[in-house]
Amino acid sequence: MSEQSSQLDLSQLAVDRSGAANKSGIRIKRSWFTKYVLPLGILTGFVGLFGWAARDSFLPAQSITITPVVVSRAEVKQEGTPLFQAAGWIEPRPTPVMASALAAGVIEELFVIEGQHVKQGEPVARLIDADAKLALAQARAAHALQEAEVSRAEATLAAARTNFARPTESQATLAEAGARLHETEVAISNLPYAIETARSRLQLATENERRKELAGQAISGRVLREARAELAAAKNTLAELVAREPKLEAQARSLREKRDALGEQLRLLTNETRAVAEAKANLAGAMARLDQTRLRVEVAELTMARMIVRSPIDGCVLSLDARPGQWLSGIGSAQGTSAVAGLYDPQSLQVRVDVRLEDVPQVLIGQPAQIETAALGAPIEGEVVSVTTFADIQKNTLQVKVAIKDPPAVIKPEMLGKVTFLAPPSPVMEGEPSESPLKLFVPQSLVSTGEGSANVWVVDLTAGVAKRKAVEVGHGATEDGLVEVTSGLLPTDKLIVAGRESVAEGSRVRVSGEDKSLAGGAWNSQSTRPAPLTAQAAVSEVN
DSSP states (O other): OHHHHHTOOGGGGOOOHHHHHHHHOOOOOOOHIIIIIHHHHHHHHHHHHHHHHTHHHHSOOEEEEEEEOEEEEEEOOOTTOEEEEEEEEEEESSOOEEEEOSSOEEEEEEOOOTTOEEOTTOEEEEEOOHHHHHHHHHHHHHHHHHHHHHHHHHHHHHHHHHHHHSOHHHHHHHHHHHHHHHHHHHHHHHHHHHHHHHHHHHHHHHHHHHHHHHHGGGSOHHHHHHHHHHHHHHHHHHHHHHHHHHHHHHHHHHHHHHHHHHHHHHHHTHHHHHHHHHHHHHHHHHHHHHHHHHHHHHHHHHHHHTTEEEOSSSEEEEEEOOOTTOEEOOTTOSSSOOEEEEEEOTTSEEEEEEEEGGGGGGOOTTOEEEEEOTTOSSOEEEEEEEEEEEEETTTTEEEEEEEESSOOTTOOTTOEEEEEEEOOOOSSOTTSOSSOOEEEEEEGGGOEEETTEEEEEEEETTTTEEEEEEEEEOSSOOTTSEEEEEESOOTTOEEEOTTTTSOOTTOBEEEEEEOOOGGGTOSOTTSBOSSOEEHHHHHHHHO
16 A cells, blocks of 8 residues: 555646646736836835834924922821920020110119019119219200300390491491591681681781881880791791691591491491391301200200119019129120110010921921920910021030910029920811822922913923923922922923023924932932921921
8 A cells, every 4th residue: 555655646736837828828917006106105105104203303303301390298297286396495585675774884773683573664773873963964054154155146146137227336437427527628618718817917927026126125125026926926827727738638538538438338238247147157156056055964864864774674574684883884885784684574485495407397487386394284385486597516406486375474584394396287278188199399490480470391202392381389499499389280291401491382302311410319210209298398398
């Protein structure tokens, strides 16, 4: 059987089609569509698909870097839950008030003791006032003297104004000058008659003397001498009258000029005007000096009043900083001291608390707190009012001030206390899901503000374009330079860092890398905070 199978020839089963085809002589012609159009269409489709896939490489696009949104999950704690405790001491709020001496002097007597309650304006101490009394008396005497000077200046001004209104003295001088001129003119007019009379007497004396000489021995020598003396007197009188005429003319001219000058002076009232002006100036100077003396009196009275040191507030005496016999420098002195007593308001107290630095992020202004002291059997309420700016290097703490609400009378400054900080109201609104809410943070440098709104640039990775998004940000920034975005962003958004200054809405961009250097590397590649934050810690970073 095997021998027969081995001898079978399978070539006999094959069909020879080449011969039949050649024999038919039929030649199939291909269509131009399948020969040209279909291959070209397939090629074109492959080229278009390749170009669409590689469009980012060929189309112009701006190179940018991006950074993710920082996402933090806040832990919500119920309001009033204790967070941590810290120790501190009680002190006046905001500071003690000093009762100081406003004038220099030596303390004569103290009127208060430590712990005593005083009213505003109540005397605290008295200074020795002997020098102040003498200074006040001297100032008052100088003021009275200056008042007399002012009265004299006022009288002088009144007289000057009267002379100006009625210049009788100038009028009298002018009248006197006119009278003298008239006398001179009369003398000049009578001079020719006097000269003529003198000449007649000269002729008679000459004739008389000639007859006496001719008489010879008939008359005595005495009579002849009398005649000669009479002749000489007549000559002198005539000569005097002749010489007097030019003098009288000159005197008349002088008197006439004087009269005219006095008349002009009376018209202008120069002297009277000057006298009024000088009187006004003297009165003004006297009034100014009177004001100075009045100020000296007021200063002396103020210094006298300041010999009593008074309480500036209603409160309690915290400390006595001076004692009788001590010198106080008063205000305005660079040396010495002026403090007499320290005061405080018993209704305004606070606790200065040393808070550990790791607990500082949980402290908020207005946060409720409970204060415990050994002097009280139950805690009292408090509220955080401020956080100081300097940390204690040795204690590794930061001081926080907690105001005491309605402090009891037993609470005194410098008492030690322990403060329990409580959780503030939760930032999660009522009706929101109970799970921890997400908080979104972005670098503050990437937020641009304008026209009353805040915007950030994000990239649409699917379309490869830049988009501007309007966002709402919280108040303040964290230490890393981040601000909380309350609306407008998604946790998956990517912010444009480099190149955002030149991009426009819808412009094509190409991502060249991811920038993780902002905010000091405060986020990781998964866009989350390294550690979860409590609700109050997140709020404190923003505020």
